[in-house]
Amino acid sequence: MSMPMASSGFYENTCPKVEAIVQKIIAEKISLAPSLAAPLLRMHFHDCFVRGCDGSVLIDSTKNNQAEKDGFPNLSLRGFQIIDAAKTVVEAACPGVVSCADILALVARDAMYQIKGPYWPVPLGRxxxxVSIASESLTDLxxxxDNITRLKEHFTSKGLSVKDLVVLSGGHTIGTSHCLGVAVRLYNFTGKGDTDPSLDSDYVPYLKSKCKPTDTTTLIEMxxxxxxxxxxxxYTNVLKRRGLFVSDAALLNDYETSAYVKLQAQSHGSTFLKDFQESMVKMGQIGVLTGSAGEIRQYCNAIN
Structure with a gap:
């Protein structure tokens, strides 16, 4: 197990204004491009699931190494320029002190807050x-x-609970996906030109109108x-069998996850927001490097 995270006061003496600095930058950026909030949350998630929350998803490939961001699941990540912008301002204020992993965790939280989403405490000290290896994005994310068995394996292997799985899936309440993510369910589910029977049949024509069989680039709302x-x-959508992905539909195939979906579909969101805050704090501490492990990168896209 990794070391416990430090408190949010980790930079109290070395960079006391770091949270305010990041918050100001993100307020500016997200007010101009609110559609980047969901991708920034996803980037934090993708970072934490591969080698822990260590900023490894931010590293550029070199001629000797294909990095995580060039792994297939990460090719659709967006918003790296926002992380770089935040890092630049933080470096100007406190050179060589704040990690890119901490900045990414703060950015994800602040981006959610800017779109009136949940706000959670971010322990700092990552x-x-x-190390950043493209192939690990395929195995670890x-x-x-994924079906429900596979999803549960992924989450429990990272120290997250089945409840965390269904709570964090709720992040799909914002943002978009490429049609690529749903094409197989619509047009060739078992390889015989059929549609996934777990999709609401009344919803299929709408999805097909948005996503033609060979369309990989159009964005569709999740x-x-x-x-x-x-x-x-x-959760209301998932319960109506209108979740976009196989992994969304899968939440109905397990007693614990389906019970949570039903609970939230009937509630008014306050427990979901509280649960999401708690699960994000847990996720943000997966496999963190602390103490003298790792480094404080000067530029987020390259190791020192």
């Missing part, structure tokens, strides 16, 4: 990893095509009607 709003509407 160090940056020095949960996939939108929570139609409220994809800009952080709410419990995702």
């Amino acid at each position: 160090r940056d990893g020095r 949960p996939s939108p095509f 929570d139609p009607g409220s994809f800009r709003t952080f709410d419990e509407n995702y």
Whole structure:
């Protein structure tokens, strides 16, 4: 197990204004581009699931190494320029002190807050990893095509509970996906040109109107009607069998996850927001490097 994280006061003496600095930058950036909030949350998630929350997803490939960000599941990540912008301002204030892993964790939280989503405490003190390998993104990240057994394995292997799995899936209440993520369910589910029977048949024509069979680039809302709003509407959709991904539909195939979906679909969001805050704090501490492990990167896209 990794070391416990330090408190939010980790930089009290070395960079006391770090949270305020990041918050100001993110307020500016997200007010101009609110659609980047969901990708920044996803980037933090993708970072933490591969080698822990160590900023390894931010590293660029070199001629000798294909890095995580060039692994297939990460090719659709967006918002790296926001992390770099925050790092630049933090470096100007406190050179060589704050890790990129901490900045990414703060950015994800502040981006959610800017779109009136949940706000959670971010313990600080992560160090940056020095290793980033594209192939690990394929093995370590949960996939939108995973069934419930596989999803539970992914989460429990990271020290997260089955409840965390269904809570964090609720992050799909905001943002978009490429049609690529749903094409197989619509057009070729078992390889015979068929549609996934677990999709609401009344919903299929709508999805097909948005996503043609060979379309990989069009963006489709994950929570139609409220994809800009952080709410419990995702669970209502899943319960209606209108979750976009196989992994969304899979939440109905387990007693514990389906019970939570039903609970949230019938509630008014306050427990979901509280649960999401708690699960994000847990997720943000997966496999962190602390103390003298790792390094404090000067630039987030390259090891020192």
